[in-house]
Amino acid sequence: MDLDLSPEMRAFRDEVRTWLRENVPSEPQPHDGPEMRDFDLEWQRTQYDGGWAGINWPVEYGGRGLSLLQQMIWYEELAWADAPEIGVSFVGINHAGPTLIARAGEEQKAFHLPKILQGDSVWCQGFSEPGAGSDLAGLSTRAEIVGDELVVNGQKIWTSYAELADYQELLVRTSRDGRKHDGITWVIADMHAPGITIRPIRTMTGPAHFCEVFYDDVHIPLSSVVGGVGNGWSVAMSTLSFERGTGFLRDQVKLVRLIDELTALARDRVDHRGRRRIDDDTIAARLATARAETSALTAMALADISRNARRPQPGVEGSLLRVFFSELSQRVAKLAVDIVEEDGLEARPYGRDDAYAQEWYRTFAATIAAGSKDIQRNIIGERLLGLPKGR
């Protein structure tokens, strides 16, 4: 147990800090549309050109081949440097990329990984369906093998940034025989292929990040299957463990900063009676609890990194972190709304620094996406505590 960074790691961190100071863009990040795509990919390219993309990805695919700890340092420093959000690069960097590294063939890796790192492609995720949410393995988007192609028909939903994406990690049903988990295939879909129709869905925060995606006789070469036909469930699960663990480190640092900002805000702001907000006992108690819990979150994140540094793939303990983080982020976001009182009633554009209510609404996604909090609790109960499966 130690917190020390070796001289080598400290030097790495200093290098990161210096580079970020000089290269973080000062203009505001767009939160919607093609401007967002252009901005986010430009930032990804800038990181790649600086040698900071794919820090723990293999060198042969454009990464740096460094340690998970160095990747962690990078994520932390991004948060401290107020660097742009990962935005449209999220799926490529945090899901598709790691999945391809773990499970894809050489040609697939050689083609896609450099494009992801260089900001040449945007990925989206095609997992959820209208009839398959928490019961993901119940998905029914069909793919028939015809010659050397898959012909896909069906529908996906809650697909973030589908209208901005070039590729999709798509789960399809290639067999209806046997266990439902066994008939699933993970395939790379070209989002520009004929037969794909995208309909944006507005979210409760405002901008349309969500989409429905319809597939009408979409032809995908069999060579785009990752991990083999019928093995899609295990391929998808390797993706989800990434999503539940290290990928969120940056959000955790942001939460630490937010608590400090809110504490300062509560000390400055006065209510209509002229009383400082922090002198309201319920506000003080909630702030203190949230600050303490955020410190515990930091500890849990460091422990999770330590665990994952000792093994090749992230484990289910990431769900402990995910449950704690997602619910804490909701409590903190609501606390911010309560500190600013009626200002929380004002419709403000999402992304503005003082859009406290909109930020609160955004956190509702945290306990739904990437496995709802109920599914996370099933995972903890069954896989960590050994409780029997059931309903």
Place this chain on the structure above:
Amino acid sequence: MDLLPDDQQTAIAEAARDLVAAHSPPSRLHTLDDDAPVTEPTLWRLAAQQGFFGLDVPERFGGAGLSLAEQTLVFHELGRSLAAGPFLGTVVAARLAAVAGDEALLADLVDGRLPVGLADVATEGLYRTFDADDARAYVVVSRDGAAFYDADAVEVVRRRPCVDAASRWAELRVTGQPRISTPPDQFDAVGYGSILISAMLSGICAATRDQSAEYAKVRKQFDLPIGSFQAVKHRCSDNAVRAEAAAQVVTLAALTMEDGRADAGLMWAAARSVTADHALRNCSDNIQNHGGIGYTGEHDAHLFLKRAQVLADLLLTPADVRDAVLDAPEARPA
């Protein structure tokens, strides 16, 4: 950077766990007599032999030369098993003696010859201890620092019965001079003690998590183990989340204090806040998960709750903890 225990640390934790489980399981508390010492003599002797009172004391003073991080592993196990006795006071006193350089005292403490009660501030001029029948000396911890008193330098003013079967509550008045004392800038005794208390609370979080999970696997209703029902399963999962948060924040607090980091003050206060909250909630859930048997006096579930209640009140009240968390400076890790 690695927050998890290494091989040596894992061995220390396992040794402590085995020792406490063998000599002082939680069920022992059902059999303790009122107004009598609570320490299990074999446990105390073997704990001293294994060096558990001086893990973070420098080797030149007879300690193991390790750190508070290792000491928290032992206290986690003491908490898990509801071990009774003046462990907290003795280890706080050892650290105090190490800071003050009192080698003779240290030798007595590390060898277990001098069990020390922990005392905090009760009311004006009075101190409070829960180790009254076992302590042969006291370490008084307050905002003003830490002071060590031999038994003849204090007198018991009043005894009070305690909800916790292993606590021997008394109010003390100081009648003599301290053998040693240090101001808070030399030894942050409140922070140090809080980390040990938090470690015990984190052990209680783990114990109740495990007790509930094991029961949920074997107790059947509607022909199914109750752990297969989400209402129960999810409570058990929440217990696991709270236990993980508690254990990790204790480690982080111990390491930041030993490293003298800028965020040490925030981390020990955070550890107190989180472990107290999580322990009380896990203990409550554990009673609920057990149903009727969990409400009985003969089951262990209530013992955990009551010990957590006492630990959560030591050195700092919940309001003190709240202020300590809010007043701790912002700290970007260096």
